[in-house]
Amino acid sequence: MKRLRLLDVSLASVSFLVYLALYLPILLVFVLSFFSMRRGRVRWDTFSFEWYARLFSNESLGEALLNSIIVGITAIIAATVIATLAALHVNARPSSRSARMLEYVIFLPFLLPPIITGLSLLIYFREIGVSRGLATIIVGHAVFVLAIIYRIILTRLNSLSRSLVEAAQDLGASRLQTFRFIILPNLRMPLLTAGILAFALSFDETMITLFLAGTDGTLPVRLYAMMRVGFTPEINALITLILGFSIVLTVVFAFAWRRSGGIDNNRITRI
C-alpha cells in the first residue's frame, strides 16, 4: 500500500510539472503584456496598457490580421467542399481501392512534416508560374486542413444509418435531394466543428505559410519576422490578444464537439 502511495505522488507531480510547463510560458507572456520587466523581475508597480496602445498604431499588424482571416475563411470553404465530396465518396464505397487511395492522398499533407508540404507547393507554383501571394497561402492551408475536415465528416457519415439513405431513394429522391434533405441536416454540427478546428489550425499555421508567403504574410509570419529582429514588448500584448481569441475558439469548439457527439460517434462505429 505504501509503495502505491509513492507511485501516486510521483505520477501526480510529473503531471503537475507537465501542465505547468504547458501553461507557465503563456502566463508569463500575459503578465508581461501589462507590466514592464527589469533585470529579470516583473515590476508590479508598472501596470499599463501602453503596449496595447502601441499595438493598435501598428498598421502592418492589422493588415497581417486581415490576411489571416481572409486566408482562413477562403481555405476552409474550399477544403470543406472537397472534404465533404471525398467523405461522401469514400462512405458510399468503403471497400473500393480508388477510394482508399484517395484517403491516403488526402492524409499526406497532414502527416508529412509541414516543411515538405510547404516547399513542394513552393516549387510547384514557381514552375507553373504562379507568384507567391495570398492565393498560394490559401492553397497551402486548404490542403493542410483537408484531412481534419474529411475525418470529422466521414466519422459522422459512417455513424449514419444506411437505411435512411435507402428509404429516401426508395421514395424517389434524387441523389441531390437525398444529400440536401437527408445527409446535410445530419452534417450540420460536424461541419461547424470541423470549420472551427480548421480555422484555428489555419490561423496558427506558420511553417507552410513561410514558404508560400510573398510580401503580404499572415499574422504568424509577421510575428515571426518581428521575433527574429528582437524583443519588443508589443509582441506580448499582441500574443495576449491572439491567445484570448484562440481560447474563445477552443471553448466554442469544445462545445460544438460535445453537441456533435465527439469521440462517442467514433466509438459506436468501432463496436
Place this chain on the structure above:
Amino acid sequence: MRAEDCVLWGFAALFILIPLASFLVYGFFFVVDNSVVYRPTLANFAEILSNDSYRTTFFKTLRMALEVSAINLVLGYATAYFIWLRPPAWRNFLVIALAVPLLMSYIIKIYAMRGVLGTNGLLNSVLLALGIVDEPVSALLFNLTAVRITLSVVLLPFMVLPIYISLERIPNSVLNAAADLGAGELQTFARVILPLSLPGGIVGAMFTFVLASGDFLAPELVGGIEGFTYGRLIFSQFGLAFNWPLGAALSILLMIVALAVIYMARRLGNPRWQR
C-alpha cells in the same frame, strides 16, 4: 469516371500529388549561376553524403528528435495514466486543459519559452530564488538543449492524448477479468494495461519524432548557432543560399525517414494480436 471522381482526383493531383512529384524531381536538378538546370543528376545526394557538416547536422537532428520522443514518452505516459485514474469529471477537464495549448499558436509558444529560458527568464529567477544557483545560467537559451526543452514542451500534448485515448479504450471487463484471476495491481499494469496502451505511446512517439525532426521554427528562435538543425538547413536553401534543388534533395532524405517512422509505427502500433 463520374464528375465527382474527376473533381476529387483533379484536386488531389493538382494540389497534392503533382506538387509532391515536382519536389521529388527537383532534388535531382542542380543550380548554375542562380538558375535551375533541368538535367537529372545525383550530384546533390553525393554532396549531402560526402559533406561532413550536412551529415553531422542530419544525425544530430535525428538524435535530438529521438531524445525528445523518449523524454516525452515517459512524461506523457505518466500524465496520461494519472488522468486516466481520475474520476470522470476530472478526466474531461484535464483532457480539455491539455488540448487547449494545441490550438494556441505554435510560434507564440516557442516565443514564450524564450521568456522562460532566457538569462533574465523565469526559470533563472526561480533557480536564483531557491538558491540552487548563485548567478543566472546563460546555458539555458540559444543552444541545442533549449531546442530540446522547447520542442518537448510544445509537443507534449501530441504524446499524452493518444496514450490517454488508448488507455480509455481498455474495456472494464478486461480489468475485472485480471482482478478475478488474481492479478495484483502491478501485474495488471505490466501485463494488461501497459501492452494495451502501448499503441497510443507509439503513435505519440511517431508524431513527436516526425514533427521534431522537421521543425525549423523552434531551432531558429531558441537554438542559436549550436541549435542549427536539419530543418534550418533545408529552410536556408530556400532563403539566402537559394539552392532549391539541394533543399529538395535534403528534404527527400527527411521524407524517407519520416515515411519509414510512420510505417514502423503502423506496424508496431497495430500488433498481430490486435488486428
